[in-house]
Amino acid sequence: MASIFRHPATVVLSVLLGLLVVVGSILVPWAVQAPDRAAQEAAVAALSVDAVALGKEFAAATRPGSYIALALSLAVALLLGLTPIGSRIIAACGRVGRGHWLAEAVLGGVVIMLIAQLVTLPLSAWRYLILVEYGMSNQTWSAWAVAVAKSYGVNIVVAAVMLAGLYGLMRWSPRRWWLWAAGVGAGLVMAMSAIYPVVVEPLFDNFTPMPEGPLRTELLELAEHDGVPVSEVLVSDASVRTNAVNAYVSGLGPTRRIVVYDNLLAAPSEEVVAVVAHELGHAKNGDVWIGTTLGAIAVASAAAGIAVAGRSRRLLRAAGVDDITSPRSAALLLAGVALVGVLATPVQNLVSRQIEMRADQHALELTADPDTFINMQTGLSEANLSDVDPPGWLHWWFGSHPTTAERIAMAEEFRR
Template identity: 35%
Template sequence: MAIAQAAFDVEAATRAYLATVSGAARIRSDAYFEGGYWLTLWGALISIGVAYLFLRMGWAARLSAWAQRQTGGRMFLATALFLLVFSLLTAVIELPWQAYTGYFREHQYGMSNQTLGEWLVEMLKGAAISLPITALAIAALFIGVRRSPKRWWAYGAAGTAVVMSFFIAAGPVFIEPLFNTYKPMPASPLQAQILSMARANGVPAHDVLVVDASKQTKRISANVAGLGPTTRVALNDNLLATKDDAGTLSVMGHELGHYVLGHVVVLILSFVVLITLAFLVVSVAVPALIRRNPAWGIKDIGDPGAFAVWSIVFSVFFLLLTPVTNSLIRFNEHQADIFGLNAARAPDGFARSALRLGAYRKLEPGPIEEAIFYDHPSGATRIRMAMQWKSEHLNEPGVR
């Protein structure tokens, strides 16, 4: 065994896989992903600019006063109404940007299968679902700001955890079926292997669902989503269409890893910590900005119109924390990769899946680039990990 392992060159095997994506395909993938760095910056700047426009032109103050008149001064309702109208107006202003990033650019790089009409309908559906819930949640937060000026941030953090848990639990049952059709995967050796792998790792899966994601995108994906009784195992039809059973098993092993390792709870708690820090920054920065800009016409941090100021502070905060949030997610993805390799025992399938993801993720970034901009390990990192795993399990039965 030691001789066989010594004969396997991890780096050479990694380079051989990476060399299969070259020329125009590599250039296209790099350009698509690198462009995303700028999209993050420009998206934040546009959100900040729109919020500042509402403040500078006095629209936020006038909209706040209008909402309070319409609701008879009942501040919870006034805040919710303000947020609904404000969100709709900003969405209209930002629509060209959203259309570019979500539709035209995706078609430019051959990633989307949607027509413009289909994309618009889905965007409207998403807004119809998220806006009312978000407006009510933020209105409740503003009530806490007004009633408990010193402790609202703690109540807000707890509320954020509840809202995030609700969306994660409700998503697979009530939300995702509004956008896609989920059907049981037909009985096959692959289905049996996925279910066996799930049962062997304590995942309560009795079925595997296939989602028709190909009507929207060319991306491959899978997930173990939900919380408690809403948990379900699913993969998309693009992944199934690869006809690469070992690759599909490696992806499913990765997704099962997220469930077994409790990553949903870990990420909820991690982001609640970041939200708490953001609230603390808001509690200092928003009143200071309001005091320094009386022309905005915003009374205080609890004024519905102050949400425009909140959104600026939040945008700056999370833009600066991009490396932190990416690293939190990437660490969990790395753990799931290791779990998937051990569960599926398909290092070459794993490497082939990493290459497929490389169609829209730059395969070989520099170390600093990967640390700042990647919320998943890069293709090169994943393939090298798979080849290292393979080198440690050469000639063992069941390795694919």
């Protein structure tokens, strides 16, 4: 244990975690506060009783499967990582490549990741059936399977690159690999923020330029008035897979664009403008940069954390490996990532909610039209079958956005 505290990675990890707290305290808009409970209850009371009930019914139908999937994937990851089972599977995969370290790292690591994901596949299929039952999915079974396969494919590619890079650095610099991994990992997070919209998003949706017309002109003028340069206004063919509606601004610099779901275009144009005004708030306030910066520091911290954890002989013995730099430790690393991910979820969602509330404020200030904002939030909640006022503890843990009740109450406060 003493060797862990003496290791340079421990000092770096402490500094990075402190930096994460400092940067988060400065960049995240903590001053933005949700309306009080009485205002939220008044907002719910003004909504359709049937729509509120349907949203809660839909949430009650989908939540159990989501929670079971989360618990199951975590349990399998921990089983594979904290017992010799995972290292043995990786060793077996390595024999396909004649024991080469790259075969163990990439093939073995990917197999471990897929096992943890595939055990939840029946629960994903159950969720798909619920979405179909409630009219939220337009996909056939074959289209759903293709979408799942694409998602797994993206995960495999990302995991293979990360595992090959990490264990390659370990072999190249056995003593200082974690410093290199911290820098390279942080850089990759930055790069992915820019290339994700043009590389990954087209794998799941087709995008076409919004035709010339009053709405496109209004959206571009809104962005110009807001001082947010965008390269294009695109329409996503989301309706082929879902009846949920949305819009977003993605990308950095030359890749930044406004994306509107095609099924959102059925809403009144002023409500589409209100949705986009919210999304422009993210670009205006540099929220992509905030998330990217925090993510880069977190990834660098993870690299140092792996080096620190790798000094624990107890962990290594439990995982059935001799050294953290052995590719057979991939199962242990993935278990740690899964565990930290679950534990960090409330903090990540708290940060996300603060950022989303600021974007809501921005939309209200940019459009100066709280009535349309309220109509827009009401329409979105009905179209997406949202639980407009979920239980507090669930929202604290899993809620990445303010509730509909909070957002409507905010608009009412703005009106007053």
